[in-house]
Amino acid sequence: MTMIERARKRRMHRNLVAGAVAATLSWTVAPGAIADPVDEPTIEVNGGEFSLPTRVEPADHVKDALPEVMSGWLFRDADTRAMQLDDFENQGMIFADSGAEAWDTVEGTEGKSCASCHNDIESMKGVRASMPKMNEAGDDLWSMENFINDCRVNRMGAEEWAWNSQPMKNMTAAISVQSRGLPMDVAIDGPAQSWWEKGKEMYYTRFGQLEMSCANCHEDNYGNMIRADHLSQGQINGFPVYRLKDSNVVSIHQRFVGCVRDTRAETFKAGSEEFRALELYLASRGEGLPIEGVSVRH
């Protein structure tokens, strides 16, 4: 076989796979398969202690892409939605509680805990809503995980936590809960702008054998069913989320890995520059949505 023949064969195979997916999508978007998101203007948590808007006006930079910015909660089934309405039903809160305990735990050569410098964990209010953002040196875009490890390694003399390790996810859950109800508001100008552009480019890049981009599912098809799943806009304001399937909390980058794998592509690593750029872009698509973390997903 010549190189050209091989290339043609590969292309044919790719088109076949892409065609199969297109067929699956069009089959599933047939009338009757469309499941509308529920029509609830707010998520009332703990009998109204938090009243979280589920739909907000898109920011200028997403107006062309989305007529309305919607919480993933609207697309979940009634049982899953109900669990997020009460912190005692929400299993994710157990993980956030463990994170809050670790906040006060002394670790490392400096004999310090997070509380030694930051006082109560309530001082982290607002932090989730602004992540990811440029680091203090201004030379890198950091997710919350990077900030936490910077404190552990350089300020506590403690070991760094792996991105998707249990203590890291517990801590990001505990910190995220402090921002419940605050609108997502990330900086996308100045030094963050090139990161944002890179993230946007990734969002529209077709990955894998299926040649599908994030936008193909989460912009073009939200509200439609894909297999047994009701597609949302893929927002990240509920993260880390508690997944019933895993009986555990799941980080933003962990979810990205899952979605990229679903396109049958080689995925990037949790914590990679690519995923941090993508996280910034997604955070900006959700501008104005309240932080919900820890949300519940199936």
Ligand code: HEC
């Ligand atoms: C020795 C003091 C010290 C300790 C201990 C410490 N930090 Fe920090 N931390 C800082 C300083 C200083 C900053 C940068 C300035 C700021 O934002 O407060 C920072 C920043 C952060 C940020 C980013 C905040 C923001 O507004 O952007 C997070 C998140 C954070 N720390 C989490 C933690 C966690 C979790 C622990 C414990 C595992 C911890 N820190 C332990 C001093 C400390």
Ligand code: HEC
């Ligand atoms: C083949 C379709 C498909 C593609 C392509 C895809 N996803 Fe997803 N994604 C899903 C499904 C299905 C879910 C679970 C249901 C939902 O929340 O939409 C999901 C969930 C998510 C969620 C969780 C939303 C929530 O509220 O819990 C995020 C975030 C996400 N995707 C981001 C991405 C990103 C970023 C990309 C591109 C790298 C991507 N997805 C590509 C199908 C896809």
